[in-house]
Amino acid sequence: MKGKILIVMVVAIALLCAGVALAGISATKHNLSSTGPGTVKASAGQQNDEICVYCHTPHFANTGFTGAPLWNKATPAGSYTMYGTTIAGTTPDATPNGITKACLSCHDGVSAINSIVNEAGSGKSGPANVAFGTTAAGTAFTMPAGATNLGTSLADDHPVSITYTAGKASLNPTTTTLTGWTGASTIADLLRNGKVECSSCHDPHTSATSLFLRVSNSGSALCLGCHGK
Ligand code: HEC
Ligand code: HEC
Ligand code: HEC
Numbered sequence: 001m002k003g004k005i006l007i008v009m010v011v012a013i014a015l016l017c018a019g020v021a022l023a024g025i026s027a028t029k030h031n032l033s034s035t036g037p038g039t040v041k042a043s044a045g046q047q048n049d050e051i052c053v054y055c056h057t058p059h060f061a062n063t064g065f066t067g068a069p070l071w072n073k074a075t076p077a078g079s080y081t082m083y084g085t086t087i088a089g090t091t092p093d094a095t096p097n098g099i100t101k102a103c104l105s106c107h108d109g110v111s112a113i114n115s116i117v118n119e120a121g122s123g124k125s126g127p128a129n130v131a132f133g134t135t136a137a138g139t140a141f142t143m144p145a146g147a148t149n150l151g152t153s154l155a156d157d158h159p160v161s162i163t164y165t166a167g168k169a170s171l172n173p174t175t176t177t178l179t180g181w182t183g184a185s186t187i188a189d190l191l192r193n194g195k196v197e198c199s200s201c202h203d204p205h206t207s208a209t210s211l212f213l214r215v216s217n218s219g220s221a222l223c224l225g226c227h228g229k
């Protein structure tokens with residue numbers, strides 16, 4: 001009897017661990033389906049019970065977001081203020097690159113989170129704003145005020161769409177090994193076309209750390225990965 005209970009417990013613990021390991025994006029606030037764990041999401045009963053569809057589509061993708069694969073959202077209409085010329089001297093690009101614009105297409109506070117080019121299921125009806133939360137189809141649902149709404153000024157954010165030059169701002173060589181980071185084993189893996197973008201520091205799918213960070217910033221490990229301070 002005791003042996004049986006032990007076996008059941010071992011199996012239960014193994015299943016629990018597997019569940020944690022496999023959790024991935026479904027356990028994060030980027031699961032915008034009606035069963036997602038966040039508060040910003042589709043309401044129950046809608047056809048949009050998919051996860052990837054709010055960012056990716058297998059067909060009819062918006063190719064205007066260079067670097068953001070199979071992007072399923074409309075291009076943001078407005079413009080952005082970039083970080084000023086840095087002390088280290090490198091000027092960011094005049095406008096955010098596609099991969100950073102992909103994040104801003106939900107996080108700038110003016111672009112519609114519920115904008116979709118190719119809706120779930122059969123038929124392409126977008127780009128259109130789908131029904132979302134308590135917002136009806138056709139109406140834009142934008143990021144609520146708060147820390148996740150970065151606004152359209154990136155002047156107060158770590159520079160993005162900026163070339164990584166080893167030596168400037170004590171930046172480590174791009175060949176530097178990174179241990180325990182999601183999706184990167186060297187600094188080169190963090191760069192997009194040689195530049196720092198939002199996805200250099202964040203992996204929008206990971207549940208391994210809080211705030212989608214590629215490595216926990218405990219002890220400022222994220223910052224120290226690039227800056228040899
Ligand atoms: C909130 C937006 C968002 C959602 C939801 C999302 N992705 Fe992504 N995905 C991105 C972004 C942004 C990138 C580019 C990341 C980068 O530059 O590292 C990406 C990249 C990818 C890539 C290519 C790079 C890689 O890591 O392999 C794949 C494959 C991918 N996503 C699959 C998925 C799948 C499958 C789902 C649903 C289970 C999903 N994504 C949901 C935003 C999202
Ligand atoms: C389809 C819309 C969408 C896209 C695209 C998107 N996000 Fe988000 N993100 C959200 C929503 C919704 C939340 C939850 C907001 C809230 O509850 O305040 C969120 C939350 C976050 C959070 C906070 C997570 C937490 O647990 O508190 C971070 C960090 C984040 N996103 C980073 C990014 C980055 C970086 C990108 C691009 C690589 C990105 N997001 C792309 C919709 C999006
Ligand atoms: C140099 C690394 C780095 C870059 C680049 C970066 N972030 Fe972050 N981000 C962080 C860290 C570290 C945190 C957590 C600490 C904090 O909030 O300051 C964070 C937090 C966030 C949060 C959550 C804020 C909160 O308090 O809930 C959001 C949303 C976010 N980032 C989105 C973005 C977007 C969008 C971009 C690109 C425009 C971006 N990040 C670029 C490092 C970065």
Ligand code: HEC
Binds near residue numbers: 169
């Ligand atoms: C992916 C690599 C990377 C990571 C991670 C990173 N940085 Fe940076 N950081 C850069 C680059 C590239 C620059 C631009 C340097 C230049 O001007 O040539 C920069 C610039 C800076 C600057 C100088 C801004 C100025 O006006 O000159 C500060 C301060 C800074 N980073 C702080 C941080 C902090 C704090 C963190 C952690 C939250 C962090 N960085 C994480 C790559 C990174």
